[in-house]
Amino acid sequence: MATLELKELRKSYGDTEVVHGVNLLIESGEFCVFVGPSGCGKSTMLRMIAGLEDITSGDVKIAGDLVSNVPAAQRGLAMVFQSYALYPHMSVKQNLSFGLENMRMAREEIERRVAEAARMLQIEELMQRKPGQLSGGQRQRVAIGRTVVREPKVFLFDEPLSNLDAELRVAMRGEIAALHKRLGNTMVYVTHDQVEAMTMADKIAVMRAGIIEQYGTPLDLYNYPTNTFVAGFIGSPRMNFLDGTIAERTADTVTLKLVGDHSVELDAKQIGGGVGDTIEMGVRANHLELARSEAEAELIFAVQSVEQLGGETYLYGAVGGDVSFTVNVQGQSEIVGGDKVPMKLKPELVHVFDKDTTLSLRQ
């Protein structure tokens, strides 16, 4: 078991800095996911932790020990890559034991570790096969097995599932989460898929352009995003945003004027900001309900298309003229494209962000 600590970690390629002084403490045994759009620095961070990339400045500590200058092989880490190469001419068993033989480990110890990993990953029946005789998911398990046998303090995964088809990805997601439960090791997992992050992580670091925008549990990020980037990145479908201003503020209520002459009243204790401030209101597709009448409505939603999934319905359209908007209602709906639907917000679930700083005004 080992904590993993990053202090003011920076990386430059030539004159271009791509990781800008990241601070992070991952607790022992935690499953931490780095998520963010392509090019934000996820792999670079992971490779600096692994020792595969020079650190420009700052520190990496594993279990409290400074490892910034320790070679990769001695850091007690093991990494699974997006494109993992198994040795095609070796059996599964040989693929699993090869790395340990290179370390001149005793035969019995190798046998023990390989058998243990095979049992854990449920590949015992496949031990004599060659990689070419395995399915994609089985190959992925062997690749993970190669890291498991090294009994590392910390596991690092860089998009290990991105080469698999959708169904297998979901299954492997569950397997890696189960592996984490069984082993209890600290794990860092990189993905650009926020659903993967939400379903697997104890803690998520949302990255953008070389910085961590927010670090927290999946539900912290979903419920309390600190800025519009995190609010828009975490959660599916993407949060709806409407431009507006703070029109009025009393001891109890705050009134927002929104595009399309819409007006919304929220609890003053929940939302900061002063009268006249320009804001963006954010509301998730499933945090609205149909109003009984236009008088009761806070938004008029011009529905353009409808997706009936049986158990739930997605409505796509616009609010205030041309701001695209999505609403998710439970069950089946009579609403069709072309309808103008009066909607009410669930006020305690509405987000308000300062338009200039993009920061949340929720208190």
Ligand SMILES: Nc1ncnc2c1ncn2[C@@H]1O[C@H](COP(=O)(O)OP(=O)(O)OP(=O)(O)O)[C@@H](O)[C@H]1O
């Ligand atoms: N060897 C390199 N030389 C110069 N720039 C690099 C090098 N490797 C990465 N970069 C740049 O560093 C930034 C971060 O890259 P990185 O691979 O960490 O992104 P990522 O978040 O893993 O993206 P992806 O989701 O596409 O894998 C990118 O802008 C990339 O172009």
Ligand SMILES: [Mg+2]
């Ligand atoms: Mg990457």
